[in-house]
Amino acid sequence: MSQYRIRKPELADAAALAALMAAPSCYGNTLQLPYPSLSLWQQRLSAAEPLKHALLLETGAGQVIAHGSLWRESVPRLAHGARLGMAVHQDWQGKGVGSALLQALLELADNWLGLHRVELTVFTDNAAALALYRKFGFEQEARLRAYALRDGRYEDVLKMARLRPFPLRQA
Amino acid sequence: MSFHIRRIEPGDAGDMARLQSAAAVVRHTSQQPYQTAADWQEKLQQLPAHCHWLVACSAEGDVMASAGLNILQQARCRHVADVFLVVRDEWQGRGVGRALMQALLELADNWLGLVRLQLMAQQDNARAIALYERFGFQHEGVVRQDILQDGQYVDSVVMARLCGPIGVPR
Numbered sequence: 001m002s003q004y005r006i007r008k009p010e011l012a013d014a015a016a017l018a019a020l021m022a023a024p025s026c027y028g029n030t031l032q033l034p035y036p037s038l039s040l041w042q043q044r045l046s047a048a049e050p051l052k053h054a055l056l057l058e059t060g061a062g063q064v065i066a067h068g069s070l071w072r073e074s075v076p077r078l079a080h081g082a083r084l085g086m087a088v089h090q091d092w093q094g095k096g097v098g099s100a101l102l103q104a105l106l107e108l109a110d111n112w113l114g115l116h117r118v119e120l121t122v123f124t125d126n127a128a129a130l131a132l133y134r135k136f137g138f139e140q141e142a143r144l145r146a147y148a149l150r151d152g153r154y155e156d157v158l159k160m161a162r163l164r165p166f167p168l169r170q171a
Numbered sequence: 172m173s174f175h176i177r178r179i180e181p182g183d184a185g186d187m188a189r190l191q192s193a194a195a196v197v198r199h200t201s202q203q204p205y206q207t208a209a210d211w212q213e214k215l216q217q218l219p220a221h222c223h224w225l226v227a228c229s230a231e232g233d234v235m236a237s238a239g240l241n242i243l244q245q246a247r248c249r250h251v252a253d254v255f256l257v258v259r260d261e262w263q264g265r266g267v268g269r270a271l272m273q274a275l276l277e278l279a280d281n282w283l284g285l286v287r288l289q290l291m292a293q294q295d296n297a298r299a300i301a302l303y304e305r306f307g308f309q310h311e312g313v314v315r316q317d318i319l320q321d322g323q324y325v326d327s328v329v330m331a332r333l334c335g336p337i338g339v340p341r
Contacts, residue, residue, distance in 0.1 A: 142312020
């Protein structure tokens, strides 16, 4: 994985993230819209979001090819959980990019945020994403019917979650 | 027993604080014990336009139950709303919850054009689950260790009711 670097996105990454999410496979399989604007991403990257923990992955040449984030729940009784979302550039799928990014996000969740539960939703036909999530221990919990509009149709999504794999240890 | 249904108002803050912090309600929602009228005053004064909340009031004007729907804010999920219903303990089993849910569903179906109404219920809340089933909510799955309930992480069931032709936006 040495040819990739994972880091926190900065305001200067707005154009790269808008370009990444402008790909149909990226906006289509998340809950984003076509034609993401530069200013939308500038807004997202400059907003104070204490509950959000985002990471991006770039190539050795500095091209941003994947992005993901954890959103902690704000309601106190749900604060042990977070929602995860991620997208990988379609030209870079099947090369370990998604695995590297997801591993980094889950290490954050397990070891530095102390989360108990990480959940996500995924379109039922997104085979690459489903395989990735299963590999990292996510299990299907529910099928949410007609949950999101995608290219003119209300599509089902699967709700998946991963519970913390080991208890927090005391030093 | 007579009651009437109307939209919630900031003046309901005191009643809502009492209703929502009652032990049985706290247990089966994501609410906290110990809520104040001031908390609710602030919340109700700033209730956003995508939140449609109703109350059922007794002849004396006391709030006996509340139900509402919050339309999801992601652009691709504007046809979906989260639903809630709470009924004061002493008014359980007297048709108030049913009447309120009926009113809310009519609002959703006939005036808001929503397609998917969803909710989560704690697994031990059999009475609520039975009511939701009666109104056409179907079980979609179980969310594990979803919510902290009196010192334990407990599971929730996901339920949803669809309206309108599915697969084709109206």
